[in-house]
Amino acid sequence: MPGARPxxxxxxxxxxxxxxxxxxxQFDNVGLRYGAGREVLADVSFTLYPGCFYFLTxxxxxxxxxxxxxxxxxxxxxxxxIRMFGTDAITLPRERLPGFRRRIGVVFQDFRLVxxxxxxxxxxxxxxxxxxxxxxxxxxxxxxxxWVGLGDRFQARPATLSxxxxxxxxxxxxxxxxxxxxxxxxxxxNVDPEMAIKLLRLFESLNRLGTTVVVATHDLHLIRKVxxxxxxxxxxxxxxxxxxxLRYPPxxxxxxxxxxxxxxGGAGLP
Amino acid sequence: xxxxxxxxxxxxxxxxxxxxxxxxxxGPMPWVIAIMIALTVVAAASALALRHAAQAASADLEGxxxxxxxxxxxxxxxxxxxxxxxxxxxxxxxxxxxxxPQDELDSLVEPWLGTRAGxxxxxxxxxxxxxxxxxxxxxxxxxxxxxxxVTAQAPAARVDAQSSWLAPVxxxxxxxxxxxxxxxxxxxxxxxxxVLLASRNALxxxxxxxxxxHMLGATDVQIxxxxxxxxxxxxAMGGVVGLLAGVVTVLGLVRQFAALGSGMVAQGSLAWTxxxxxxxxxxxxxxxxxLTARLTxxxxxxxxx
Numbered sequence: 342m343p344g345a346r347p348x349x350x351x352x353x354x355x356x357x358x359x360x361x362x363x364x365x366x367q368f369d370n371v372g373l374r375y376g377a378g379r380e381v382l383a384d385v386s387f388t389l390y391p392g393c394f395y396f397l398t399x400x401x402x403x404x405x406x407x408x409x410x411x412x413x414x415x416x417x418x419x420x421x422x423i424r425m426f427g428t429d430a431i432t433l434p435r436e437r438l439p440g441f442r443r444r445i446g447v448v449f450q451d452f453r454l455v456x457x458x459x460x461x462x463x464x465x466x467x468x469x470x471x472x473x474x475x476x477x478x479x480x481x482x483x484x485x486x487x488w489v490g491l492g493d494r495f496q497a498r499p500a501t502l503s504x505x506x507x508x509x510x511x512x513x514x515x516x517x518x519x520x521x522x523x524x525x526x527x528x529x530x531n532v533d534p535e536m537a538i539k540l541l542r543l544f545e546s547l548n549r550l551g552t553t554v555v556v557a558t559h560d561l562h563l564i565r566k567v568x569x570x571x572x573x574x575x576x577x578x579x580x581x582x583x584x585x586x587l588r589y590p591p592x593x594x595x596x597x598x599x600x601x602x603x604x605x606g607g608a609g610l611p
Numbered sequence: 612x613x614x615x616x617x618x619x620x621x622x623x624x625x626x627x628x629x630x631x632x633x634x635x636x637x638g639p640m641p642w643v644i645a646i647m648i649a650l651t652v653v654a655a656a657s658a659l660a661l662r663h664a665a666q667a668a669s670a671d672l673e674g675x676x677x678x679x680x681x682x683x684x685x686x687x688x689x690x691x692x693x694x695x696x697x698x699x700x701x702x703x704x705x706x707x708x709x710x711x712p713q714d715e716l717d718s719l720v721e722p723w724l725g726t727r728a729g730x731x732x733x734x735x736x737x738x739x740x741x742x743x744x745x746x747x748x749x750x751x752x753x754x755x756x757x758x759x760x761v762t763a764q765a766p767a768a769r770v771d772a773q774s775s776w777l778a779p780v781x782x783x784x785x786x787x788x789x790x791x792x793x794x795x796x797x798x799x800x801x802x803x804x805x806v807l808l809a810s811r812n813a814l815x816x817x818x819x820x821x822x823x824x825h826m827l828g829a830t831d832v833q834i835x836x837x838x839x840x841x842x843x844x845x846x847a848m849g850g851v852v853g854l855l856a857g858v859v860t861v862l863g864l865v866r867q868f869a870a871l872g873s874g875m876v877a878q879g880s881l882a883w884t885x886x887x888x889x890x891x892x893x894x895x896x897x898x899x900x901x902l903t904a905r906l907t908x909x910x911x912x913x914x915x916x
Contacts, residue, residue: 470824
C-alpha cells in the first residue's frame with residue numbers, strides 16, 4: 342500500500358480544510374431515495390483516502406449498488422454532502438462532471454459494454470473519450486486485453502463473449518485510463534476463481550500505483566486475499582462500521598499492530 | 612454515396628465516430644430530406660425565374676409612355692395626334708415617339724370586334740395611339756410635364772406610363788415570390804421537425820450506450836457531435852438525390868415555358884448564378900439538419916445526470 346494512506350487514527354473533521362485535501366472522497370450524512378420511495382441509503386458518512394483498497398459488503402438490497410452510483414457520479418444524493426477530489430460534488434456544474442468521471446473507473450455489475458463495439462473498441466473507449474490519438478491507444482489497449490486473457494478475442498462483440506469474458510472486458514475498460522478511483526460492483530462474480538484472483542491482482546497493481554479501489558462483493562474469500570484492505574459494510578442502507586476501520590483506518594499489518602486475521606483480514610467481515 | 616459517407620465520417624474524426632453507432636436517420640428520413648430539398652429547389656427556382664421576368668419586364672417598360680388621343684371625331688383625332696407627335700418629338704428626354712399604325716390598331720381590336728364582311732372598323736372611335744420611349748424612367752414628375760405639354764396642343768390626349776398597365780401583374784409576381792419564399796421556409800421547418808423527431812428516436816434507441824459513454828466521461832458536445840455528423844451524412848445523401856430531382860424538374864419546366872414563346876415568360880430563365888444558389892440548397896439543408904440534431908441532442912443530454 343502506498344504511503345499516501347493515513348497510518349494514524351484520524352477522526353472525521355468536516356470543517357478541516359487540510360483534512361479534506363488529503364481525502365479523495367468524503368460522504369457526510371448522505372441519504373438517497375428514488376422518487377417518493379423509502380431511503381435506500383441513510384446517514385452514510387465515510388471517507389476514502391488516496392491509495393487505499395476498500396471492500397464494500399452487505400446483503401443483497403443493502404444499498405451497495407446505490408452507494409457505488411453515488412461514488413461514480415451517476416446519481417445525486419437526496420441529502421447530505423459529498424466531496425470528491427476536494428470539491429463539492431453535489432453542486433458541481435454539469436460541464437465539470439465529465440472531467441471528474443474520467444478520474445473514476447467503473448466496473449458495472451451488468452458490465453454495460455457497448456454492444457455495437459468490439460472488445461478492443463470497448464476497452465479503448467475511455468481513452469478515446471479523453472481525446473487520445475489512435476496511435477497512442479493501440480498498444481495499451483492491446484496489452485490490457487492480453488493481460489485479461491482476451492488478446493485473441495479483441496474483435497469479438499459483447500454478444501459473442503461469455504459472461505466471464507464480458508466481465509474481463511469491463512474491468513479492462515475501467516482500468517485502462519489509470520483512474521484515481523476504481524469502483525467495481527461484483528467484479529468477479531462471473532469468472533472462475535483463478536481469473537478472480539488474477540483480476541484482483543490487477544486491482545492491487547493499480548492500487549499500488551496510487552488508485553483508490555472500492556470493490557463491492559459478497560465473496561469473503563476474495564476479501565481475505567487482500568489483507569491490507571478496509572471494509573465497509575452496508576446494512577439496510579446504513580453504513581455499519583463495527584471496527585471503526587473507516588473513521589480510524591487501522592495500521593497496516595507490516596506495522597505490527599494488526600495481523601492478517603485482524604479487522605483488515607476478516608475479523609470485521611459480515 | 613458510400614465514399615461521401617466515409618469522407619464525412621473521416622472529417623469528423625474516426626476515433627470519436629466510434630463512440631456511438633452510426634445513428635442513421637431511421638427509415639425513410641433520407642428520402643424525406645430528398646423530397647424536401649427537391650421541393651425547395653423547385654420553389655427557389657420559381658422565385659428566381661419570376662424575379663428575372665419581373666426585372667426584365669420592368670426594364671422594358673420603365674421608360675415607356677403611351678399617349679392616347681381619345682376623340683370620336685376622326686379628323687380631330689388625326690389632327691391632335693399629329694400635334695401631340697410634334698410636341699413629344701421636341702420634348703426633353705424623349706428618345707422616340709411613334710404613332711401606332713392604323714393596321715396595328717385594327718389588329719389589336721380585331722379579337723373583340725371581329726372581321727366579318729361588312730364590318731367597318733374605320734367607323735369605330737378607336738383612340739389613336741402614340742408609343743413614346745423616354746431616356747430614363749417614366750417618373751410621375753416627367754409624366755406630369757409631358758401631360759401638360761401634350762394636352763396644351765392636344766386636349767383629347769391621355770398620357771400614361773406603360774408600367775402602370777402591368778402594375779397588377781408585377782404585384783402578382785411579387786406575391787408569387789413571397790409565396791415561394793414562404794414555401795421554402797415551410798420546407799425548412801418541416802425538415803427541422805423531421806430531424807428533431809429522428810434525433811429523439813435515435814436518442815431513445817441508443818440511450819443505454821449514451822449513458823455508458825457519459826459515465827466514462829464523454830461530454831455532451833462529444834456525443835452531440837457524433838449524432839450531428841451521422842445525421843449530416845444521411846442529409847447529404849438525401850440532399851444530393853433531392854438536388855438532382857429538383858434540377859431535372861426545373862429543367863423540364865424551363866423547357867416547357869420556353870416553348871410558349873411568350874416574351875415575358877422567356878425572360879424568366881435562370882442565370883448561372885441562380886444555378887449556384889440552387890446548388891447551395893442541399894448544403895443549407897445539411898447545415899440545418901446538423902444544427903437541429905445538435906440542439907435536440909444537447910437539450911436531451913442536459914436532462915441526464
